[in-house]
Amino acid sequence: MCPVEAPDDEELLERARGGDDRAFGILVGRYEAIVASTVVGMLGPGDDAEDVGQETFIRFHRSLDRFRGESSVATYLTRIAINLSLTALKRRRRWMERFKASVLVAEGVSDGSNPLHDRERQQRIDRVRIAIDALSPQHRAIVVLRMIDGYSTREAAEILNVPQGTVMSRLARAMGRLEWQLKETEE
Amino acid sequence: MNEAEFLLRELEDALSPDESLELQNTIDARPEFAVKRRRWHRVAEDLATTRTTSFRPMFADRVLVRLREARQTGEDTIYLHLRWMFARVAMAGVGLALVLGVYNTTGGLEFSDTVVETLFGLPAPSLESIVMLADV
Numbered sequence: 261m262c263p264v265e266a267p268d269d270e271e272l273l274e275r276a277r278g279g280d281d282r283a284f285g286i287l288v289g290r291y292e293a294i295v296a297s298t299v300v301g302m303l304g305p306g307d308d309a310e311d312v313g314q315e316t317f318i319r320f321h322r323s324l325d326r327f328r329g330e331s332s333v334a335t336y337l338t339r340i341a342i343n344l345s346l347t348a349l350k351r352r353r354r355w356m357e358r359f360k361a362s363v364l365v366a367e368g369v370s371d372g373s374n375p376l377h378d379r380e381r382q383q384r385i386d387r388v389r390i391a392i393d394a395l396s397p398q399h400r401a402i403v404v405l406r407m408i409d410g411y412s413t414r415e416a417a418e419i420l421n422v423p424q425g426t427v428m429s430r431l432a433r434a435m436g437r438l439e440w441q442l443k444e445t446e447e
Numbered sequence: 448m449n450e451a452e453f454l455l456r457e458l459e460d461a462l463s464p465d466e467s468l469e470l471q472n473t474i475d476a477r478p479e480f481a482v483k484r485r486r487w488h489r490v491a492e493d494l495a496t497t498r499t500t501s502f503r504p505m506f507a508d509r510v511l512v513r514l515r516e517a518r519q520t521g522e523d524t525i526y527l528h529l530r531w532m533f534a535r536v537a538m539a540g541v542g543l544a545l546v547l548g549v550y551n552t553t554g555g556l557e558f559s560d561t562v563v564e565t566l567f568g569l570p571a572p573s574l575e576s577i578v579m580l581a582d583v
Contacts, residue, residue: 281511288507293500300499310502317510318517322526381496388493407494412459432451439486442493 269333277324287333288317294334294409295341301404302345303352304389312348316341331418338409339419342401349397391441399434406431450480454487 267275267286275283295316296309303309319340320327327336392400405416406427413431417424453470456462462470474481517523551568560571570576 281514284514285507285511288510292502292506296499296502296506301497305499310506313502313506314510314513318513321514322523384493385497388497392494392497403494406459407491408498413455413461428452428455431455432449435451435455435487435490438490438494439483442490443486 270329273324273327273333276321284317284321291317291333291337295337297409298338298341298404299345301392301408302342302400303348304393308348308352312341312344315344319344335415335419338405338411342405342419346397346401349400387442388438391438394441395434395437399430399437402427402430403434403438450483454484457484458487458491 267283269287269290272283272287276287292313295313299309299313299316303312316337320337327333331339392403395403401420402416405411405419406413411419413424413427417427420427453462453466453473456466457470474484547568548566552562552565563569564571
Protein backbone atom coordinates (compact mmCIF):
# COMPACT_ATOMS: atom_id res chain seq x y z
CA MET A 261 0.00 0.00 0.00
CA CYS A 262 1.52 3.34 -0.95
CA PRO A 263 1.38 6.15 1.60
CA VAL A 264 -1.02 9.03 0.90
CA GLU A 265 0.85 12.28 0.34
CA ALA A 266 -0.41 15.33 2.20
CA PRO A 267 -1.87 17.86 -0.24
CA ASP A 268 0.23 20.98 -0.72
CA ASP A 269 -0.95 24.51 0.12
CA GLU A 270 -1.81 25.36 -3.46
CA GLU A 271 -4.15 22.40 -3.79
CA LEU A 272 -5.77 23.08 -0.42
CA LEU A 273 -6.27 26.75 -1.29
CA GLU A 274 -7.91 25.82 -4.57
CA ARG A 275 -10.24 23.39 -2.84
CA ALA A 276 -11.04 25.91 -0.10
CA ARG A 277 -11.87 28.52 -2.75
CA GLY A 278 -14.35 26.04 -4.16
CA GLY A 279 -16.06 25.78 -0.77
CA ASP A 280 -14.30 22.70 0.64
CA ASP A 281 -14.27 23.34 4.39
CA ARG A 282 -12.24 20.22 5.11
CA ALA A 283 -9.39 21.56 2.97
CA PHE A 284 -9.55 24.87 4.82
CA GLY A 285 -9.52 22.96 8.12
CA ILE A 286 -6.27 21.26 7.09
CA LEU A 287 -4.77 24.69 6.34
CA VAL A 288 -5.88 25.94 9.77
CA GLY A 289 -4.17 22.97 11.43
CA ARG A 290 -1.04 23.52 9.36
CA TYR A 291 -0.69 27.21 10.23
CA GLU A 292 -2.12 27.24 13.76
CA ALA A 293 1.37 27.24 15.30
CA ILE A 294 2.46 30.32 13.34
CA VAL A 295 -0.69 32.29 14.16
CA ALA A 296 -0.64 31.15 17.82
CA SER A 297 2.97 32.25 18.21
CA THR A 298 2.21 35.74 16.87
CA VAL A 299 -1.10 36.28 18.60
CA VAL A 300 -0.12 34.87 22.01
CA GLY A 301 3.17 36.77 21.79
CA MET A 302 1.23 40.00 21.20
CA LEU A 303 -1.69 39.49 23.59
CA GLY A 304 -0.57 36.82 26.06
CA PRO A 305 -2.47 33.55 26.49
CA GLY A 306 -6.23 33.64 27.07
CA ASP A 307 -9.60 34.17 25.42
CA ASP A 308 -8.50 37.34 23.62
CA ALA A 309 -5.73 35.46 21.83
CA GLU A 310 -8.02 32.56 20.91
CA ASP A 311 -10.59 34.99 19.53
CA VAL A 312 -8.03 36.91 17.46
CA GLY A 313 -6.57 33.59 16.26
CA GLN A 314 -9.97 32.47 14.99
CA GLU A 315 -10.67 35.86 13.44
CA THR A 316 -7.31 35.69 11.61
CA PHE A 317 -8.39 32.52 9.82
CA ILE A 318 -11.91 33.86 9.15
CA ARG A 319 -10.37 36.94 7.47
CA PHE A 320 -8.01 34.72 5.55
CA HIS A 321 -10.96 32.66 4.33
CA ARG A 322 -12.75 35.81 3.18
CA SER A 323 -9.71 36.92 1.23
CA LEU A 324 -8.99 33.56 -0.43
CA ASP A 325 -10.09 34.88 -3.82
CA ARG A 326 -7.70 37.80 -3.57
CA PHE A 327 -4.77 35.75 -2.24
CA ARG A 328 -2.66 34.89 -5.26
CA GLY A 329 0.53 33.81 -3.54
CA GLU A 330 2.50 37.08 -3.82
CA SER A 331 3.70 36.28 -0.31
CA SER A 332 3.71 32.94 1.47
CA VAL A 333 0.61 31.79 3.38
CA ALA A 334 2.61 32.11 6.62
CA THR A 335 3.60 35.72 5.93
CA TYR A 336 0.08 36.62 4.82
CA LEU A 337 -1.48 35.08 7.94
CA THR A 338 1.11 36.71 10.20
CA ARG A 339 0.28 40.10 8.68
CA ILE A 340 -3.43 39.61 9.39
CA ALA A 341 -2.65 38.31 12.91
CA ILE A 342 -0.41 41.30 13.73
CA ASN A 343 -2.98 43.83 12.49
CA LEU A 344 -5.82 42.19 14.43
CA SER A 345 -3.63 41.95 17.54
CA LEU A 346 -2.77 45.66 17.33
CA THR A 347 -6.49 46.45 17.13
CA ALA A 348 -7.16 44.14 20.10
CA LEU A 349 -4.42 45.88 22.07
CA LYS A 350 -6.00 49.28 21.40
CA ARG A 351 -9.35 47.91 22.56
CA ARG A 352 -7.74 46.37 25.64
CA ARG A 353 -5.98 49.62 26.53
CA ARG A 354 -9.28 51.52 26.35
CA TRP A 355 -10.87 48.85 28.51
CA MET A 356 -8.00 48.91 31.04
CA GLU A 357 -8.09 52.68 31.23
CA ARG A 358 -11.80 52.52 31.96
CA PHE A 359 -11.71 49.80 34.58
CA LYS A 360 -8.12 49.99 35.80
CA ALA A 361 -7.76 46.23 35.48
CA SER A 362 -4.66 44.50 36.77
CA VAL A 363 -1.93 43.17 34.52
CA LEU A 364 -2.65 39.83 32.88
CA VAL A 365 -0.12 37.16 33.64
CA ALA A 366 0.44 34.05 31.58
CA GLU A 367 -1.19 30.78 32.51
CA GLY A 368 1.24 28.03 33.46
CA VAL A 369 2.37 25.47 30.94
CA SER A 370 4.07 22.47 32.47
CA ASP A 371 5.44 19.23 31.12
CA GLY A 372 5.26 17.75 34.62
CA SER A 373 8.91 16.69 34.71
CA ASN A 374 10.33 18.74 37.57
CA PRO A 375 7.94 20.88 39.65
CA LEU A 376 10.68 23.13 41.06
CA HIS A 377 12.29 23.64 37.67
CA ASP A 378 8.85 24.17 36.12
CA ARG A 379 7.94 26.78 38.71
CA GLU A 380 11.17 28.70 38.15
CA ARG A 381 10.72 28.49 34.40
CA GLN A 382 7.13 29.65 34.68
CA GLN A 383 8.12 32.58 36.90
CA ARG A 384 10.72 33.57 34.35
CA ILE A 385 8.17 33.36 31.52
CA ASP A 386 5.73 35.48 33.56
CA ARG A 387 8.42 38.13 34.08
CA VAL A 388 9.20 38.16 30.37
CA ARG A 389 5.51 38.47 29.49
CA ILE A 390 5.07 41.38 31.89
CA ALA A 391 8.12 43.04 30.32
CA ILE A 392 6.65 42.49 26.83
CA ASP A 393 3.31 43.92 28.00
CA ALA A 394 5.09 47.11 29.06
CA LEU A 395 6.31 47.75 25.50
CA SER A 396 4.36 49.95 23.10
CA PRO A 397 2.31 47.99 20.52
CA GLN A 398 4.75 48.90 17.71
CA HIS A 399 7.79 47.75 19.66
CA ARG A 400 5.95 44.65 20.82
CA ALA A 401 5.09 43.71 17.23
CA ILE A 402 8.76 43.89 16.22
CA VAL A 403 9.90 41.86 19.24
CA VAL A 404 7.28 39.17 18.60
CA LEU A 405 8.07 38.87 14.90
CA ARG A 406 11.85 38.92 15.23
CA MET A 407 12.59 37.32 18.58
CA ILE A 408 9.64 34.97 19.15
CA ASP A 409 8.33 34.03 15.71
CA GLY A 410 11.86 33.97 14.29
CA TYR A 411 11.26 36.09 11.18
CA SER A 412 14.29 37.84 9.70
CA THR A 413 14.59 41.63 9.72
CA ARG A 414 13.63 41.70 6.03
CA GLU A 415 10.55 39.54 6.58
CA ALA A 416 9.47 41.53 9.64
CA ALA A 417 9.82 44.74 7.62
CA GLU A 418 7.68 43.21 4.85
CA ILE A 419 4.97 42.07 7.27
CA LEU A 420 4.79 45.44 9.04
CA ASN A 421 5.28 47.41 5.84
CA VAL A 422 8.11 49.51 7.28
CA PRO A 423 11.76 49.94 6.18
CA GLN A 424 14.33 47.47 7.54
CA GLY A 425 16.10 50.35 9.29
CA THR A 426 12.93 51.04 11.26
CA VAL A 427 12.74 47.39 12.32
CA MET A 428 16.36 47.53 13.53
CA SER A 429 15.99 50.79 15.43
CA ARG A 430 12.70 49.78 17.07
CA LEU A 431 14.09 46.38 17.98
CA ALA A 432 17.24 47.91 19.46
CA ARG A 433 15.12 50.24 21.62
CA ALA A 434 12.80 47.40 22.66
CA MET A 435 15.70 45.11 23.55
CA GLY A 436 17.23 47.87 25.65
CA ARG A 437 13.96 48.26 27.54
CA LEU A 438 13.51 44.52 28.01
CA GLU A 439 17.08 44.18 29.23
CA TRP A 440 16.55 46.95 31.76
CA GLN A 441 13.18 45.63 32.93
CA LEU A 442 14.28 42.03 33.30
CA LYS A 443 17.41 43.18 35.17
CA GLU A 444 15.16 45.23 37.49
CA THR A 445 12.91 42.25 38.29
CA GLU A 446 15.92 40.02 38.95
CA GLU A 447 17.49 42.41 41.43
CA MET B 448 27.20 49.88 12.41
CA ASN B 449 26.38 50.82 15.99
CA GLU B 450 26.61 48.55 19.04
CA ALA B 451 22.94 47.58 19.10
CA GLU B 452 22.85 46.80 15.40
CA PHE B 453 25.97 44.68 15.84
CA LEU B 454 24.29 42.62 18.55
CA LEU B 455 21.00 42.28 16.68
CA ARG B 456 22.76 41.11 13.54
CA GLU B 457 24.71 38.62 15.63
CA LEU B 458 21.44 37.31 17.13
CA GLU B 459 20.10 36.95 13.59
CA ASP B 460 23.23 35.04 12.55
CA ALA B 461 23.79 37.63 9.87
CA LEU B 462 27.37 38.72 10.61
CA SER B 463 30.03 38.19 7.95
CA PRO B 464 33.33 36.53 9.03
CA ASP B 465 35.00 39.97 9.15
CA GLU B 466 32.20 41.39 11.27
CA SER B 467 32.38 38.39 13.62
CA LEU B 468 36.10 39.06 14.07
CA GLU B 469 35.38 42.72 14.74
CA LEU B 470 32.74 41.70 17.28
CA GLN B 471 35.20 39.41 19.05
CA ASN B 472 37.78 42.22 19.19
CA THR B 473 35.19 44.59 20.66
CA ILE B 474 34.22 42.00 23.29
CA ASP B 475 37.88 41.53 24.26
CA ALA B 476 38.56 45.25 24.38
CA ARG B 477 35.41 46.41 26.19
CA PRO B 478 34.12 44.38 29.15
CA GLU B 479 30.95 46.52 29.46
CA PHE B 480 30.05 45.58 25.88
CA ALA B 481 30.59 41.90 26.74
CA VAL B 482 28.17 42.27 29.68
CA LYS B 483 25.57 43.96 27.48
CA ARG B 484 25.97 41.20 24.88
CA ARG B 485 25.48 38.49 27.54
CA ARG B 486 22.30 40.22 28.75
CA TRP B 487 20.87 40.57 25.26
CA HIS B 488 21.53 36.91 24.58
CA ARG B 489 19.71 36.06 27.81
CA VAL B 490 16.75 38.28 26.84
CA ALA B 491 16.65 36.60 23.41
CA GLU B 492 16.62 33.15 25.05
CA ASP B 493 13.89 34.21 27.47
CA LEU B 494 11.78 35.60 24.65
CA ALA B 495 12.16 32.37 22.68
CA THR B 496 10.91 30.33 25.68
CA THR B 497 7.61 32.25 25.73
CA ARG B 498 6.75 30.96 22.24
CA THR B 499 3.36 29.26 22.13
CA THR B 500 2.69 26.90 19.24
CA SER B 501 -0.98 26.08 19.69
CA PHE B 502 -4.30 27.32 20.96
CA ARG B 503 -6.59 25.10 23.01
CA PRO B 504 -7.23 21.64 21.47
CA MET B 505 -9.66 21.42 18.53
CA PHE B 506 -8.87 24.94 17.37
CA ALA B 507 -9.44 24.13 13.68
CA ASP B 508 -12.90 22.73 14.51
CA ARG B 509 -13.85 25.94 16.32
CA VAL B 510 -12.71 28.02 13.36
CA LEU B 511 -14.84 25.93 10.99
CA VAL B 512 -17.86 26.22 13.30
CA ARG B 513 -17.44 30.00 13.32
CA LEU B 514 -17.08 30.01 9.56
CA ARG B 515 -20.36 28.09 9.15
CA GLU B 516 -22.09 30.40 11.63
CA ALA B 517 -20.90 33.42 9.67
CA ARG B 518 -22.36 31.88 6.52
CA GLN B 519 -25.68 31.08 8.18
CA THR B 520 -26.12 34.52 9.71
CA GLY B 521 -25.20 36.14 6.40
CA GLU B 522 -22.26 37.93 7.97
CA ASP B 523 -20.04 36.84 5.09
CA THR B 524 -22.59 37.89 2.47
CA ILE B 525 -22.94 41.36 4.03
CA TYR B 526 -19.14 41.71 4.11
CA LEU B 527 -18.81 40.68 0.46
CA HIS B 528 -21.58 43.05 -0.63
CA LEU B 529 -20.04 45.95 1.29
CA ARG B 530 -16.65 45.21 -0.28
CA TRP B 531 -18.23 45.08 -3.74
CA MET B 532 -20.08 48.34 -3.16
CA PHE B 533 -17.03 50.12 -1.73
CA ALA B 534 -14.92 49.16 -4.75
CA ARG B 535 -17.53 50.61 -7.12
CA VAL B 536 -18.17 53.77 -5.09
CA ALA B 537 -14.43 54.40 -4.72
CA MET B 538 -13.91 53.97 -8.47
CA ALA B 539 -16.83 56.27 -9.27
CA GLY B 540 -15.45 58.84 -6.80
CA VAL B 541 -12.02 58.84 -8.41
CA GLY B 542 -13.63 59.11 -11.86
CA LEU B 543 -15.77 62.06 -10.78
CA ALA B 544 -12.77 63.82 -9.22
CA LEU B 545 -10.85 63.38 -12.48
CA VAL B 546 -13.72 64.76 -14.58
CA LEU B 547 -14.11 67.78 -12.27
CA GLY B 548 -10.34 68.34 -12.28
CA VAL B 549 -10.27 68.32 -16.09
CA TYR B 550 -13.31 70.61 -16.24
CA ASN B 551 -11.78 73.05 -13.76
CA THR B 552 -8.44 73.21 -15.56
CA THR B 553 -9.95 73.60 -19.03
CA GLY B 554 -13.07 75.68 -18.57
CA GLY B 555 -13.60 76.35 -14.89
CA LEU B 556 -12.77 79.32 -12.70
CA GLU B 557 -10.17 81.46 -14.37
CA PHE B 558 -9.23 83.56 -11.41
CA SER B 559 -7.45 80.83 -9.42
CA ASP B 560 -3.77 81.52 -8.77
CA THR B 561 -2.19 78.09 -8.49
CA VAL B 562 -2.60 74.75 -10.28
CA VAL B 563 -3.99 73.11 -7.11
CA GLU B 564 -6.61 75.83 -6.69
CA THR B 565 -7.55 75.49 -10.35
CA LEU B 566 -7.72 71.70 -10.09
CA PHE B 567 -10.12 71.84 -7.14
CA GLY B 568 -12.04 74.84 -8.49
CA LEU B 569 -11.05 77.08 -5.59
CA PRO B 570 -11.17 80.80 -6.21
CA ALA B 571 -8.08 82.75 -5.12
CA PRO B 572 -8.67 84.65 -1.85
CA SER B 573 -9.59 88.27 -2.52
CA LEU B 574 -9.29 91.22 -0.15
CA GLU B 575 -13.08 91.16 0.17
CA SER B 576 -13.22 87.48 1.19
CA ILE B 577 -10.43 87.99 3.74
CA VAL B 578 -12.33 90.92 5.33
CA MET B 579 -15.51 88.81 5.39
CA LEU B 580 -13.71 85.92 7.08
CA ALA B 581 -12.15 88.29 9.61
CA ASP B 582 -15.62 89.62 10.49
CA VAL B 583 -16.93 86.09 11.06
